[in-house]
Amino acid sequence: MNRKFDVVIVGGAATGSSLAYFLSASPSFQGSILVIEKDASYQKCATALSAASIRHQFSTPENIQLSQFGTDFLRRIGQALEVDGDQPDVGFQEKGYLFLATPGGEMIMRENNKLQRSLGADIELKSPSELQATWPWLNVSDLALGSYGVRGEGWLDAYGMMRAFRRKALSQGVTYLEDEVVALNKTRSTVTGVTLKSGETIECGTLVNAAGTAAARLSAQVGVVLPQESRKRCVFYFTCPEKLPDCPMVIDPSGAYFHPEGEGFIGGIQPPPEQDPECFDYDVQHTLFDEILWPVLAERVPAFEALRCEHAWAGHYDYNTFDQNVILGYHPDVExxxxxxxxxxxxxxxxxxxxxxxxxxxxxxxxxxxxxxxxGWERVLNNQPIVEQNIW
Ligand SMILES: Cc1cc2nc3c(=O)[nH]c(=O)nc-3n(C[C@H](O)[C@H](O)[C@H](O)COP(=O)(O)OP(=O)(O)OC[C@H]3O[C@@H](n4cnc5c(N)ncnc54)[C@H](O)[C@@H]3O)c2cc1C
Known part of the structure; x- marks a missing residue:
């Protein structure tokens, strides 16, 4: 006889394991939960390969509020995800983002700041002279304004957070299965279950698509086109002979970013559109560093002329081609x-x-x-994108 679970979650990384944790933590939820994860080492998932940073500097209220809860949760993650007296430490460094704007971007930065502050985000605007006084190693000659997250933003060990969610979910009775969903089984508008690579079939009450970059393929099986592609993003770790005191997560007007990491820094930049096709390989684009990122970094921080790239990795964004914001919840055609x-x-x-x-x-x-x-899906189906100004 087939096994049956009330909720089956496909993908057990940050999204799937967080959901498994919150649902199993609800005192009134009595159902059974299964997380199916094809790779329990999590080596290739976006969560493990991410730059692992959190910010409140968005231009969409929901994006700000989603991250504000993320910060609250990270501040108390040790207690929340404690198992058998063992409290996880995900190394949350609350150090702030510093977005930089040229005159062309000043107005929008001021508008975003009003919204962010109205929602309680602790974000300060700084003039070029204030920027120079606070971070003397920064070249501010072309800048009109900076926007700095005083509290609530920073970076962490994303892999550790995901493992902590998973461990706590397991301790709360969630079942994890290492296998791959190869087919969704459906009658009219209902998913009845999944077929696994091992050949097993599992029945479900609710099916959750938390499959990261594989989500569009999964969705196609129920006839729903999910506007999402896998886009490669490279992260470069580099060192610099000169120290940069109090270095925050710096976001250059070009979209290039860097923040301190251990003895050095990590940084990256979105490739130009013509070099950004759907992509599934993990080869690092070294020319991106040499030809685009390094010149931008050295212009912004003259000390970076002498940086040395030590290593790099590539991961994949679960890139929403419609409006680059999460698509959450039920689709009207699949109940x-x-x-x-x-x-x-x-x-x-x-x-x-x-x-x-x-x-x-x-x-x-x-x-x-x-x-x-x-x-949710309505905005996609009604062709009403949510325009987030601070996508990078
Ligand atoms: C280089 C890079 C930098 C990033 N930086 C940041 C950042 O600074 N801040 C931030 O918030 N986000 C960042 N992100 C984005 C973030 O990492 C992802 O949005 C997030 O991790 C998505 O989590 P997820 O659990 O939905 O997907 P994933 O982490 O991709 O996990 C999906 C899981 O589903 C599993 N799976 C897929 N298909 C199946 C199947 N058929 N059967 C069973 N299992 C399946 C996979 O094995 C995988 O473990 C970055 C991403 C990259 C690549």
């Missing part, structure tokens, strides 16, 4: 399938709030803590 896809570079920081939100949606049929309905 029991929940989506959490298309994060486009924000999924790690949004995973605590998305896990909590989807747990509420599945158990109660509605969001209770934070209304995430605007992030």
């Amino acid at each position: 029991n399938m929940v989506y959490a896809n298309g994060f486009s570079g924000h999924g790690m920081q949004q995973s605590p709030a998305v896990g909590r939100g989807l747990a509420e949606l599945i158990e109660f049929g509605q969001y209770r803590s934070l209304d995430l309905s605007r992030m």
